[in-house]
Amino acid sequence: MNNNLKEVASVFFKLGCFAFGGPAAHIAMMEDEVVTKRKWMTRDYFLDLIGTTNLIPGPNSTEMTMHCGYERAGKKGLFVAGIAFIFPAVIITALLAYLYVECGKLPEVEPFVFGIKPAVLAIIASAVLKLGKKAVKTIELTIIGLLVLTASLFGVNEVFALLSAGILGMLYFYFKNKVSASLNSFYPFLLSSTLGLTLSKISAINVFWVFLKVGAILYGSGYVLFAYLDAELVTRGWLTRVELIDAIAVGQFIPGPVLSTSTFIGYQLSGFPGALAATTGIFLPSFLFVLILNPFIPKMRKSKLLRYFLDAVNVAAVAVMLAVLLVMTKEIVLDWKGVVIALIGALLVFKTKVSPIWIIIIGSVLGFVLVRFL
Structure with a gap:
């Protein structure tokens, strides 16, 4: 294994062990590590990777690890990053x-x-600020962002909101700049087939096919x-x-992707098989x-129309x-204990250079102390 692959494995295995808080928190921690x-x-x-990842099925943060691994170490890096990130959650969940x-x-x-939950709020806030500074390039993009924020808060499906924003931005900037660029054909690879399984018993192969179908068409949250x-x-x-609720609960409180629920x-x-x-x-x-998608992303940037999108x-x-x-802030910060942990997390994120992983650890210890002894 070359040095780049070893580095990819090390980074994403570490994230897999400490990435609590859902996709937004995972991506925030990833941004700190790789950027x-x-x-x-x-x-x-x-x-660009975040934007395109949001448009395809599957767990966004896990797919982001694969994109990052691909960029650092090619196709082998894609698989090494994804497996390293998933592995800790799978082992913990199996146990x-x-x-x-x-x-x-x-x-x-x-x-x-x-x-842990209030501690990750500051990590997400930091990533939103850093990424927002790059994403909000014009007044028009600011308006599009505010429209999507409003729509999301009112419960509009995030994939619909993202696609609508992309199309709106593409058309607006196209006509504003009166560009006659030709569009290099690119269509995100979407799979929405159903397998129509009729199962008579629960074998490992039947389990595989059911979860393959779910993985191929899954959009959204846990x-x-x-x-x-x-x-x-x-x-x-x-x-x-x-039993299903218990399984989903496990996916929520272990590190890594919630799809480890599977x-x-x-x-x-069907046991270990x-x-x-x-x-x-x-x-x-x-x-x-x-x-399939990763090689197309630089090409998208070369087309003016797709760049607007x-x-x-x-x-x-x-x-x-x-x-x-x-x-998350509304749901998590419900009492003084949550406020204290969130404020300490924010202080560490914005006033020090403490790694997000240490913020997660500090938050978990504070949570244990405050819940058990106060």
């Missing part, structure tokens, strides 16, 4: 699934999670994942809704999407991150 610290790419190009099946309950981790899995698993009688469910359905099948099935489409999508993606930050 600020290591300068693998410019912040402008990192924004928890084993304990859940054997003991019938999950370990007590709520005090630590209580502290709540959307819950809806997909409810339709695929509960209605089939494979899981009870309580590992937990796969183990429930099922865990492996579910994990492979749900993440495999993301590797393929990124492998991408600029608008980028500012919309930052607006969506800001909307996530506002909603």
